[in-house]
Amino acid sequence: MLDHTATGVFVIAPTPFHEDGRIDQGSIDRMVDAFAAAGVAGVTVLGMMGEAPKLDAEEALAVARQVVRRAGRLPVVVGVSAPGFAAMRSLARTSMEAGAAGVMIAPPPSLRTDDQIVGYFSQASEAIGRDIPFVLQDYPLALGVVMTPAVIRRIVEANPACVMLKHEDWPGLDKITALRAFQGEGGLRPFSILTGNGGLFLDLELERGADGAMTGYGFPDMLVDLVRLSAEGRREAAQDLFDAHLPLIRYEQQPGIGLAVRKYVLRRRGIIGTETQRRPAVALSPASRAEVDYLLARLARWDGRAAGLAP
Amino acid sequence: MLDHTATGVFVIAPTPFHEDGRIDQGSIDRMVDAFAAAGVAGVTVLGMMGEAPKLDAEEALAVARQVVRRAGRLPVVVGVSAPGFAAMRSLARTSMEAGAAGVMIAPPPSLRTDDQIVGYFSQASEAIGRDIPFVLQDYPLALGVVMTPAVIRRIVEANPACVMLKHEDWPGLDKITALRAFQGEGGLRPFSILTGNGGLFLDLELERGADGAMTGYGFPDMLVDLVRLSAEGRREAAQDLFDAHLPLIRYEQQPGIGLAVRKYVLRRRGIIGTETQRRPAVALSPASRAEVDYLLARLARWDGRAAGLAP
Amino acid sequence: MLDHTATGVFVIAPTPFHEDGRIDQGSIDRMVDAFAAAGVAGVTVLGMMGEAPKLDAEEALAVARQVVRRAGRLPVVVGVSAPGFAAMRSLARTSMEAGAAGVMIAPPPSLRTDDQIVGYFSQASEAIGRDIPFVLQDYPLALGVVMTPAVIRRIVEANPACVMLKHEDWPGLDKITALRAFQGEGGLRPFSILTGNGGLFLDLELERGADGAMTGYGFPDMLVDLVRLSAEGRREAAQDLFDAHLPLIRYEQQPGIGLAVRKYVLRRRGIIGTETQRRPAVALSPASRAEVDYLLARLARWDGRAAGLAP
């Protein structure tokens, strides 16, 4: 079961498809194995970058089950955000019964006031069951819902099952500092903070007090190294590694085509079988593909993992 | 099967719940019977005011099936809007197999440009199957997606299965006129226009060329009368009837609490068993309830259908 | 100087233009005289429906000055909302020096969290000067900024210069009740609540505790009567009057074309010289014009003030 001590990299898993749009179960297994070999601390499925809204209810559950089974001892977090609590509850409970370690919940874009946000998560936790550990997803850029540190504190205090923050605010560095300060003053119980944003600020987030990353950059093994170097206090080495990857991280972070880049890299690395996304989707143009190849070729000079990926 | 000749009132059916949140199947049957007795031309289920997002996949299908079965010869439109095409296709195809007359699709709030909107509906129609007649829902106030008459024309032209517009723009009277002008000039094939907005402009929409209403105001029988009077050319009588209901129509049209008002009125009329909504939901305050009672009591002087409803 | 005891109708004045877009000073005088004769308690200029953003800085000030001069003893509120505090301060201070009674400030659409909203009004009050009484404009439908009753309380408490709420939330009836309850419990100092929304809920807002209206419906004299009847406890008479006007009030309340309707009615009534709006603007189509004429003709049967307005 997920708890507040979680650290390291929880990789956001994409959903692999065959070219005709069917779920590619072979790639799921291969991908989970690759993530485990990369040293990740956990796997998150059915997030936004997992094309969760494009699966129907049965497919979503099937993906969650397969990843849980394959991941073995590795904890799996299942994204259960849904327009209503009935669907959220269905997926959450069935996933947990299948062996998931916890679930992740994002706020619906309609929420505006502090009280609405706090109230929503209390209702959500009650709806899925207060025994299910959940990750609070804070992603204003995509969702339009802005949570102050004080609001996050209220949510954490009101919901014992909230054990982790997926921090994806932008800018958000001072938010990490503010939350850690609340805890340092003894005013807030511990919870894990893993960061998103495709890793774009991970170098600095770790220094601010993040426990790791929850994101799906095409080189999760690099994220693992970065978290380790930072934990060992080797800041310069961490930053050198990060800087080498930054041109590609930045490229992958473009809204809309980010997932196409990620799937392209994962395919090149042999981790998934095709780049196919379900529609609606944005495909990589030939020019974009050439740019990724160029950035991969440059990266290869510094990081052997990128060697030979560009055609 | 739904086609472009549809006229009259397609009532938006709420989903009745027991007080503990379970679906109230007895009320569904009673409600469908009451709608049929009121003279509606069709029933629409699983719309926004039907709390569709609060049902899980199985429940949604069960509601659609029950309404279709009970409605008999009355055509049933099933709202199938979903974040992804897989869930949309599942619900659409199973509903049609169960005997639905057609489906309704709203654009996702993320669409911005004309091309994105047009492209979305082509992909949606292809995803559910081009043999399934669909209603195009145009509801900018709630969805933030603005379709010009020219965009609607492009969607209609590109998708033979698009047989009806649920018109819910605000202001939208000139939009009806513009679309009818396209058709009058021979530039656009016929399709049905039914209007929403809780009936707030139905008096005028009918004069502009709408074929009827698709909305769920608590007195669908009044909407039926209004459409009939207007079709008979009895504009003053139609307007007198409309004006008598307008204070309540206006009240019910408030975002957020509108559904609570509607369910309250339907319960008072004995059409559904409870006012219960699934969470998140806004309940009627005592003061709001007293206001509805007051408006019902005033309405009763003019329309016997409202007599005795206020406690 | 505006204070918390203000009651009655503060009419939102449109800005009259000549057909070539120049400000029509003759109409301004005639309009202010007509408003005074109608019995309004005050005039608000440079609101959203006053096309304030379409005036340059000198024009805005000139309009404010002229209205103040012509209004004589009638208090004038000047809308000073601006993207920045420098322009807000300039207009506020010059308007007050010219004799305005107070200013009105709307929150910028970028505000999201409770703290951001509260902080903004403290900075605004400090920027214009804490001696200038201001009206807090609460208009979520247009601005996207949602203020809970608790946030309004915080703003009122933090800013002694905040003497009035322009209440334009929708739905907002329970908000009035909540604020009055705060005051009833002794937890909040008195302030005036005038309501907007084109009068669409004024019948009920007055019963909930509003002190009057701040809106610009084409028959401000009717609003004055309504407030008086309600204050006298003659609820049925008030509601009868309101109901007669509701079809037109509803029509005028359409976003986008509402101002065109309003200016058309005011011109018909001889209060302003032309219907001209500065661009960008939506003009009334012939069909819309005919609809307003029809509603005016029906209204005339009940309210002599509407007699002879339709051509």
Added chain:
Amino acid sequence: MLDHTATGVFVIAPTPFHEDGRIDQGSIDRMVDAFAAAGVAGVTVLGMMGEAPKLDAEEALAVARQVVRRAGRLPVVVGVSAPGFAAMRSLARTSMEAGAAGVMIAPPPSLRTDDQIVGYFSQASEAIGRDIPFVLQDYPLALGVVMTPAVIRRIVEANPACVMLKHEDWPGLDKITALRAFQGEGGLRPFSILTGNGGLFLDLELERGADGAMTGYGFPDMLVDLVRLSAEGRREAAQDLFDAHLPLIRYEQQPGIGLAVRKYVLRRRGIIGTETQRRPAVALSPASRAEVDYLLARLARWDGRAAGLAP
């Protein structure tokens, strides 16, 4: 006068303030001199990052005048975006009379449909005068207005005065390619494309066909070098330079605090006197300041211009 042949770096100038919020005229002169020495091709004032909305009308004009005067032969573009055409016209005409080379216009956030966007720019160009060359600002992330390449083509075709696109879409690389393809096919007259986004994609934008940058990153001299290297076909050297700056570019690109970072760097470089922003503003926290210092120190190993900037 600005025309379609413009290339190079048009630096977005911040507005320097004294600590008490007054405009710092000494810093303006020093800053313009520094930009000229850096080799920029032009200067843009009163953009969003120039805190234009926080100046009143007189101040805005004074800043524009001073920069024009000091810039001498260097062309100056003045941001004239305003909620209405009267203010836009005032500032545009007075700026041009003072010697500006052109103006820049952003679409208001209320625009939604293709036709609304195209119509707005035609009205804007007519309002300011069709003799005034203007830059079309395309910045969906901040403004919420999405323009397809086809819409930009329509604007360019309808408005001979539109000579430049400030390209700030994200992702936007394929948009540059699409526009250049329109021109290559002979279907679109030439216009200049300068890119924004703080330079985050400038390495690739130049390869796609951009003519340069219009942004205000704290090292405009680096942007000048990058554009030159790219124009000389020295892609590797350009990319090496870009990559060295990317960690800081990325940091400066954070919404909200980006301007604080930029002013901090410019102050450290001796280009402006203080970091002061007018309110509302976000200040750099001590932790953020330390992060910028750290990134500057690392940058200094590669680029001498960053040497000695960190305290």
